[in-house]
Amino acid sequence: MxxxxxxxxxxxxxxxxxxxxxxxxxxxxxxxxxxxxxxxxxxxxxxxxxxxxxxxxxxxxxAKPNGGHRGIAELEQWFDVHVITQNVDNLHERAGSTKVTHLHGELMKAxxxxxxxxxxxxxxxxxxxxxxxxxxxxxxxxxVWFGEAVPEIPRAIGIVQQADILVVIGTSLAVYPAASLVNYVKKGTPIFVVDPNRPEVYNENVTYIEKKAEIGVKILKEELEKLN
Structure with a gap:
């Protein structure tokens, strides 16, 4: 896989x-x-x-997981999926994703x-x-509050370095160090960016899907079928 x-x-x-x-x-x-x-x-x-x-x-x-969350979870049928999220909610897990790394902590934990x-x-x-x-x-x-270290970043870098495909969804790529993760993909790795505001990724292998997550993930699935 x-x-x-x-x-x-x-x-x-x-x-x-x-x-x-x-x-x-x-x-x-x-x-x-x-x-x-x-x-x-x-x-x-x-x-x-x-x-x-x-x-x-x-x-x-x-709140309930939306079609974007559920669509990502469904991708586990065809890929070894690992979600790295800047979000502190548990909607990825509730949608069925089994490998989730939270960069900025978890709201349902103390x-x-x-x-x-x-x-x-x-x-x-x-x-x-x-x-x-x-x-x-x-x-x-x-x-993880403003001004605090992000302890999961080294782990996240290791995950991105092993990626065969990278997908960026619903992030402006303006918050660091999370935004720097796209720079750690292996050369030649396909990157898909799902966001109506088209955050720029400076890589020659980028495909932009300028839609919100729920619709964009459906289009993403079609694109991924071509690679699998």
């Missing part, structure tokens, strides 16, 4: 009704959204930060503030002050 690597961004989740930071117009309840997604914000007002992510989590409970290896699955949308890890420290969202 050929190794198909999918790099997905907020555009695909937006089609399931999830708001992106851009959708919020930069503001959330009169706060700059970047100000509720930084280590400094956590130190200054952890209750506000928890409330922000509780709202995101509550929204996720009501982690210890004193031991980053202590990570817990959340079964509900609310995380509160006073919710503690087994070592007695406050739990925080398992999210």
């Amino acid at each position: 050929k190794k198909l690597v999918i790099l997905s961004g907020s555009g695909i989740s937006q089609e399931s009704g999830l708001k992106t930071f851009r959708d919020m117009g930069g503001l959330w309840e009169n706060y700059d959204v970047t100000e509720v997604a930084t280590p400094e914000a956590w130190e200054r007002d952890p209750e506000l930060v928890l409330r922000f992510y509780n709202e995101r989590r509550k929204q996720l409970f009501d 982690r210890s503030t004193i031991d980053s290896y202590l990570i817990y699955e959340l079964e509900h949308w609310q995380l509160k002050l006073g919710d503690l890890c087994e070592k007695g420290s406050q739990l925080r969202p398992h999210i």
